[in-house]
Amino acid sequence: MRKISVRLAVAVVLLIAGCVTGPAAKVRVSESPVSEPRWQPLFKGVDYFEYHERAPHPLAVHAVRIDLAAPGIAFLVTPSNGDTPLDTDGLKTSTFLEKYGCQVAINASYFDPVEQAEGAPKNIIGLSMSRGEVYSKYEARDELPAMSLLISKESRAWFASPPPDTSGAYNAVQGSIQLIGDGKILAGTYNPAREMTRHPLTAIGLDGNGRFMYWLVIDGRQPGYSEGVNTLEMADWLKWLGAHDAALFDGGGSTTLVVEDSHGRSKVMNRPIHDGVPGTERVNGNHLGLYAQPLD
Numbered sequence: 001m002r003k004i005s006v007r008l009a010v011a012v013v014l015l016i017a018g019c020v021t022g023p024a025a026k027v028r029v030s031e032s033p034v035s036e037p038r039w040q041p042l043f044k045g046v047d048y049f050e051y052h053e054r055a056p057h058p059l060a061v062h063a064v065r066i067d068l069a070a071p072g073i074a075f076l077v078t079p080s081n082g083d084t085p086l087d088t089d090g091l092k093t094s095t096f097l098e099k100y101g102c103q104v105a106i107n108a109s110y111f112d113p114v115e116q117a118e119g120a121p122k123n124i125i126g127l128s129m130s131r132g133e134v135y136s137k138y139e140a141r142d143e144l145p146a147m148s149l150l151i152s153k154e155s156r157a158w159f160a161s162p163p164p165d166t167s168g169a170y171n172a173v174q175g176s177i178q179l180i181g182d183g184k185i186l187a188g189t190y191n192p193a194r195e196m197t198r199h200p201l202t203a204i205g206l207d208g209n210g211r212f213m214y215w216l217v218i219d220g221r222q223p224g225y226s227e228g229v230n231t232l233e234m235a236d237w238l239k240w241l242g243a244h245d246a247a248l249f250d251g252g253g254s255t256t257l258v259v260e261d262s263h264g265r266s267k268v269m270n271r272p273i274h275d276g277v278p279g280t281e282r283v284n285g286n287h288l289g290l291y292a293q294p295l296d
Contacts, residue, residue: 007096011060015042026171037063039240042259047268049241052226060219060226062257062270063104063241064104064290065212067085068155072293075151076100077128078286080135086121087128087136090283093256095265102289105259105266106215107202107254108173110141111285114253116274121287131230136165138174144190147247149204149288157206157213159245163190173288175249179235181202183244198228200255200273203287207241214241215288217257218272222278225271253282 010158046066053059066073078096083088088111097105101191112127117139127148128136140146148160153170159178166172179187188195200220206213216238220228226234229237231248237244253274260269261267 006058014207017110020205023237028158034251039065041295043294043296045073045288046104047209048259050269054120057227058223059227060222061237061269062217062219062258063237064106065241066215066216066268066290066292067211068157068213069211072291073155074291075155075171076102076289076291077130077173079130080133081121083171084121088122088285089284090115091118091287092281093287094268094281095256096284096287096289097260097266098264099290102279103260104215104290105258106204106217106288107250107282107286108134108288109175109286110250114282116283118283120283124220124286127166127172128174128286129166129169129172132170134166135171141174141176144177145174146174147178148172149180149247156210158210159206159247171288173249173286175247176230178245178247179231180243180246183208185232185235185239185240187248187282189233195231198233199251200226200228200253201231201234201251202249202255203224203234203238203246204249205238205241207242207244208244212242214238214243214246215257216241217255218257219273221252221276222271225278228249235266250284250286253280256281256283256284 037049045257049063049158051061080247111122127138148164150169151171218224256272257269276282
């Protein structure tokens with residue numbers, strides 16, 4: 001466990017003084033969270049958590065917890081664009097959600113080129129599988145052990161080390177480094193100098209029983225609002241949320257979380273920052289969508 005930071009000391013003082021009213025997600029006492037995430041139901045089996053911190057490092061955190069055993073839970077990776085060049089046609093995450101009728105959506109794989117015209121062809125970097133069709137094969141990225149998330153037709157989910165075996169998978173997306181493996185934080189061990197810089201990040205985790213999936217996006221590059229996190233901090237957040245295994249996916253200006261509102265339209269839950277402009281949603285090449293039933 002890392003040395004007690006000024007942040008921890010301040011948080012503990014506030015807690016003792018009775019001034020902590022929100023979830024102190026990064027506060028650790030005897031390696032246990034001071035509080036637990038306050039999940040808000042969105043759909044059947046789908047809950048949402050939001051946390052904002054102003055000092056000493058501004059941070060905006062958004063998470064979704066998915067009960068894979070809940071009725072109606074299903075997933076969709078951006079489908080292939082068929083005979084059109086490259087692999088997919090780029091869409092904003094909000095457009096993807098509305099086009100395919102999902103209830104929640106998140107950005108997924110790395111891709112190129114980055115441009116803002118929706119419908120332009122995109123090359124997906126690494127494994128991508130949508131509804132049983134593998135239209136982009138696994139490839140190593142930056143000489144790192146890129147992990148892949150595989151999901152069966154029955155919504156069973158697991159991570160696969162490279163090269164991934166897609167047997168039994170119905171949807172799959174390739175990410176980047178493994179943040180947590182078998183309950184152990186691995187982030188910060190691959191390329192420490194690079195991993196310790198703060199950015200907007202997107203990651204996905206699974207609990208130890210394969211029951212819950214966690215989507216986590218943390219905004220960054222926005223002084224005064226959210227500075228972002230490094231991979232070690234991202235892993236801390238995921239483990240605190242309940243993840244036993246987790247991997248990093250495309251981040252930076254691609255980081256986006258979208259939810260269907262009560263009128264069936266998309267609502268961007270975080271504050272994306274495409275091209276350095278806060279609140280600007282990027283046209284991404286690949287997404288992971290979630291179908292869920294409405295609450296009673």
